[in-house]
Amino acid sequence: MLKFVMSLMFLMPLCFSWELTQISVFLMSFVFSLMIGHDFMFSFISFGFGMDYLSSLLILLSFWITALVLSSSHKIYKNNNFTFMFLLMNISLLFFLIITFSCMDYLSFYVSFEASLIPTLILILGWGYQPERIQAGVYFLFYTMFASLPLLVSILFVYYYCGGVCMNLYTVLTEASLVNYMWYLITVFAFVVKLPMFMVHLWLPKAHVEAPVAGSMILAGVLLKLGGYGLIRVLPIFSYFNKNLSWVWIxxxxxxxxxxxxxxxxxxxxxxxxxxxxxxxxxxxxxxxxxxxxxxxxxxxxxxxxxxxxxxxxxxxxxxxxxxxxxxxxxxxxxxxxxxxxxxxxxxxxxxxxxxxxxxxxxxxxxxxxxxxxxxxxxxxxxxxxxxxxxxxxxxxxxxxxxxxxxFTSLFSCCxxxxxxxxxxxxxxxxxxxxxxxxxxxxxx
Structure with missing residues (x-):
């Protein structure tokens, strides 16, 4: 997996060329698609990175949608609207998404999960259409940050209880205490907001309406999937509480x-x-x-x-x-x-x-x-x-x-x-x- 992470890092300085960046991302998506194997086990393990079948599909989706984002944002290239920064933000976002989907450690997953907010926010604020994009950016940032800071505390608790080896965690998480129910809720809540679930979804329409086409496509195409991916990874830890509270979410x-x-x-x-x-x-x-x-x-x-x-x-x-x-x-x-x-x-x-x-x-x-x-x-x-x-x-x-x-009667000609x-x-x-x-x-x- 490290070869794809490093290749994205080396692609960042080459963002001055629109065609080169676009062709490179398409090429990387093609090369990655050849490597997918149907297997439960983690493969391509290197330096804390690895992928199983679930993460490999989402990484391929990230590559593919980012390549299409660059193709559909041709107007930014034509008007020369800060093209270097635009490409840099898209490649940075792809870089953080690949790390999020491929890292095998909860803490590094959290860091890259949060880091993906920054390029998305810059895309909304920098290339959005209306002045309301500032309000949309604030909604987007604070909804997701407010929900995911308790997740950091939860992950640190997991590390504390594990002591390096996750053996005594099972005994802790089968006691039906109020603290453990709260622990489950604050862990799941971060991913539920990102998904987004009804009642915590208000940031999504605002962010979509004010974002440029690149922001909307990457937000709908990949960023919402971070919530589902996080739930798949986290819920097995809290299976006892999930069984008792699944009726709430459904x-x-x-x-x-x-x-x-x-x-x-x-x-x-x-x-x-x-x-x-x-x-x-x-x-x-x-x-x-x-x-x-x-x-x-x-x-x-x-x-x-x-x-x-x-x-x-x-x-x-x-x-x-x-x-x-x-x-x-x-x-x-x-x-x-x-x-x-x-x-x-x-x-x-x-x-x-x-x-x-x-x-x-x-x-x-x-x-x-x-x-x-x-x-x-x-x-x-x-x-x-x-x-x-x-x-x-x-x-x-x-x-x-x-x-x-x-x-519309005032429209006379159109391609x-x-x-x-x-x-x-x-x-x-x-x-x-x-x-x-x-x-x-x-x-x-």
Missing amino acids: SISVVGGVIVSIMCMRQVDMKALIAYSSVAHMGLVLCGLVVFGWWGLNGALIVMIGHGLCSSGLFCLANMVYERMSSRSLLISKGLLNFMPSMGLWWFLLSAGNMAAPPTLNLLGEVSLILSVVSWSKISMIGIALLSFFSAAYTLYMYSLSQHGKF SGKVREYLILMLHWLPLNIVILNGCMVVVT
């Missing part, structure tokens, strides 16, 4: 997912709608993880990969509309099918992915998650049914309102789409639909 996620889906139906901002839909999808992921079964774990991982590709593609599409219309409002950006007919196909294909229609990866993941949650409790079928229905409803609402109707844009959308859609042909590739059982 209740909040299912009911919250339905409420957020209804909120999506009244959004007029494209980016806000896609961001709120992420909360509903990640709520299902949380349900699957806390149920603590193989169906839930597999479904959560598949949905994380599928959602990363699909949501990133939708944000990319929203940005293409914004560059032409100078507005993300669904009330103004209507009738896009009239003057961007070929782009309408990509809207349809990625919208189908967002509502988990076949043959997308999201369908495979959501079927696994639904099986997992329904096997936990039959009553949850009501919430899951509503969640699935509204998921299709708000996606169709977004598609039909943006593509159909009378287009339907460039080859670069179609290539980016194809590279989002192709893995999302092709990987399902070999579903065992993304299953950890």
